[in-house]
Amino acid sequence: MPIHNTSFLDACRGQRPARTPVWLMRQAGRYLPEYRAIRKKVSFLELCRTPELAAEVTVQPVDRLGVDAAILFSDILVVFDAMGVAVEFNPGPQLPSPVRTNADIEALRWGDPGEDVGYVMNAVRACKSALADRVPLIGFCGAPFTTVSYLIEGGGSRDFLEVKKLMFCEPVMFGQLMANMSELLARYLIGQIDAGVDAVQIFDSWAGAVGPRDYETHVLPHTIALVEAVRAHTPAGRDPVPVILFARGNANTLALTARAPADVIGIDWSIELDAAIEVVGHDRVVQGNLDPGVLLGPPELIQSRVRATLADARAAKAHVFNLGHGISRFTDPEHAKLMVDTVHAGLSEGA
Numbered sequence: 001m002p003i004h005n006t007s008f009l010d011a012c013r014g015q016r017p018a019r020t021p022v023w024l025m026r027q028a029g030r031y032l033p034e035y036r037a038i039r040k041k042v043s044f045l046e047l048c049r050t051p052e053l054a055a056e057v058t059v060q061p062v063d064r065l066g067v068d069a070a071i072l073f074s075d076i077l078v079v080f081d082a083m084g085v086a087v088e089f090n091p092g093p094q095l096p097s098p099v100r101t102n103a104d105i106e107a108l109r110w111g112d113p114g115e116d117v118g119y120v121m122n123a124v125r126a127c128k129s130a131l132a133d134r135v136p137l138i139g140f141c142g143a144p145f146t147t148v149s150y151l152i153e154g155g156g157s158r159d160f161l162e163v164k165k166l167m168f169c170e171p172v173m174f175g176q177l178m179a180n181m182s183e184l185l186a187r188y189l190i191g192q193i194d195a196g197v198d199a200v201q202i203f204d205s206w207a208g209a210v211g212p213r214d215y216e217t218h219v220l221p222h223t224i225a226l227v228e229a230v231r232a233h234t235p236a237g238r239d240p241v242p243v244i245l246f247a248r249g250n251a252n253t254l255a256l257t258a259r260a261p262a263d264v265i266g267i268d269w270s271i272e273l274d275a276a277i278e279v280v281g282h283d284r285v286v287q288g289n290l291d292p293g294v295l296l297g298p299p300e301l302i303q304s305r306v307r308a309t310l311a312d313a314r315a316a317k318a319h320v321f322n323l324g325h326g327i328s329r330f331t332d333p334e335h336a337k338l339m340v341d342t343v344h345a346g347l348s349e350g351a
């Protein structure tokens, strides 16, 4: 069955649909009372591992907000199930045994995501059936550097000293680890595509932890390899799926990120969208980039900032409206709805 609302996929492919499509990073989550109600009954990991429940929370923001795409409910770190690495969420991710020594790295397993993380593939099928082709479904993974950072640091980090130590002291081993991760993540995303997702997003949340020189040498080549491997895959009987690359960093690394052959470049909120378009080029499709903090402000401010972002986006080839990072758990869902409605209302002629 064809998808009813194609505005998101049309924009990803460089067209300008009648209404700018919009979705929110982390749109399914704790700011929604209906999500909290389910989380009272099951842990976060149980939720990820139970396809029917994952599908239910995936659809929640589509019902409440009227967004133009759904994103699979899961986490970038469940892929560790294909590596035999344990991760806990309380609520931030924590690894009981971070990977630190050469022996730890050599002992890693590079398994089969289709099998070892089969519950994600089943969740994709459950989401597709629950959505009934109302809007497209986005699959996702972490970028190699962000995923490797969690593996080495064992959780979130302020200064990323463990991963930098490995990168600078053992560059060959670090490079091999990144290459293996890139290859595993490609198979993971291709598995999601074959299970039915309509687009994929790669989250490089920690790209900004390294300076531009190290990003270019040690990080970006592996991100590019991942983007290329996924774009080379055409699912049987369907069009190739668009790839969105979201690297959270700063304006210095954006020019480098834009070298990746992703269909859509995600822009974080640290740069104005018109300036970002100058950097990535007017021939690219951009996604972003309202500061999630703006949704904690008053309604008039939300409306005016949404319109300013829409006006900035006119310089791009096409635009997918989004936040410049994940929505805060302290957001009033009514404010998120106002954002979506204001995007859909668009700019009046000449505004």
Ligand SMILES: Cc1c2[nH]c(c1CCC(=O)O)Cc1[nH]c(c(CCC(=O)O)c1C)Cc1[nH]c(c(CCC(=O)O)c1C)Cc1[nH]c(c(C)c1CCC(=O)O)C2
Pocket: 024, 025, 026, 027, 028, 029, 030, 039, 044, 071, 072, 073, 074, 075, 076, 077, 089, 091, 092, 093, 140, 156, 203, 205, 326, 329
């Ligand atoms: C870095 C990262 C992670 N996970 C993710 C990223 C990349 C995006 C980013 O930069 O924010 C990606 C992610 N995590 C989650 C989704 C679901 C889909 C969506 O609605 O966007 C997605 C796309 C659910 C989640 N992942 C997590 C939650 C909260 C868990 C809960 O319900 O208790 C959710 C809804 C747990 C998690 N998982 C992670 C963190 C840092 C946390 C703690 C977050 C917090 O405390 O707000 C790792």
